[in-house]
Structure formats: structure tokens, C-alpha cells
Amino acid sequence: EVQLVESGGGLVQPGGSLRLSCAASGFTFSSYWMTWVRQAPGKGLEWVANIKQDGSEKYYVDSVKGRFTISRDNAKNSLYLQMNSLRVEDTAVYYCASHGYWGQGTLVTVSS
């Protein structure tokens, strides 16, 4: 059974940093692109970033470029999102996703 379990969310002040993690199981992690998608409270889905199987290609939505970094550790079957210079508008549930499977999300709240 495919499982994606996010962690690392929480409350952070504007300008602060957080690192999200996603633990994957039930599939060959190193064979798939991995993606982060977010959803602000009461809003729609927003694609954030994705990363190729070997980490050689990474893409970001414009609003997070230069602030967020996606990475992966295939030996640990894990995906990460380093979020720096956080803004109030980054408040959202962050989902880890791959080939049609999604985790349950982790809530990031940016507030003073």
C-alpha cells in the first residue's frame, strides 16, 4: 500500500523557516517524480514544486522561487521542503504527492 506521511508543519513567525518532510513507502521511491502542493485555508490547490527521480531537475512556482528548496533522499525514501523567509500568504496545508497518491498534509501557519 502506498503511503505518504508529511511532518514538520507548525506555527512560525513571518520571516522564519520550517523544513517539511514526507516519508514514502509502498512503492519504489527512486523511480518517481515527487511533488509538493499546498492549499490555503478555504482556497484551491496550488502546485508548489517538484523534483525528478535523481534530484537533477527541480521546478518551483514563481511565488516561492529563491525562498523554498525541494530535495529528496532516495536512500531514506524521503522528500523535503526547506521553507525560508516565510510569509503570511504561505499559510496552508502542504501535501506531498506522487503518481496520483497524496499524503494527508501538514499545516503550516505563518503568523505573528
Next chain:
Amino acid sequence: EIVLTQSPGTLSLSPGERATLSCRASQSVSSSYLAWYQQKPGQAPRLLIYGASSRATGIPDRFSGSGSGTDFTLTISRLEPEDFAVYYCQQYGNSPQTFGQGTKLEIK
């Protein structure tokens, strides 16, 4: 960036009726890399359709997808009570990938 526009914003129908949801892209979607998701309150999105018309594993055959280029449609042939939710289209052929703003399917 490819902008996806979904219509209508809200669709009010009764169980047993047919639902037709539209997703229009601002430019052609590569190789029909278009997906549809269903999301219920408090839950993660669930993949229904990928490649514009292929049903994901375990999805009932009352759900069907069609279209190519810039115009795509999700059809639910006969609504069941559990189908009332928000539906999103997503293009994954170009970076950045993008989602439509969603169509809320509500019980009339």
C-alpha cells in the same frame, strides 16, 4: 504558465442526474497531460482521471474524462450521494504545473 479555468464555479444537481464539468486551458496542454481530482472537506485530493481520459485505479466507471488541446470535460454519468464534492483539473505537461480553481458540486 498555463491557466486553467473551470466552469461552472458551482453546480447544483440531484442524485441520479448527470454532471458535466469543464476545464479550459489558456494554451494547449502537452500530450493531454490533464488530470481530474475530487476533494471532500478535510481530506486530501483523490485522483480520478489522468491523461485526460484514463480512470485511476478503483474509480467507478460513472466517471469519465474527455477532451484534448485546450478543452477538457469530466462527466459523472449518474450522481451518487458520495460524489458531491469539489473537483479540480490539473495540467502536468508544462512547468509550472497548474490547477483550475475548482468546481463545487452540491446537492440541489
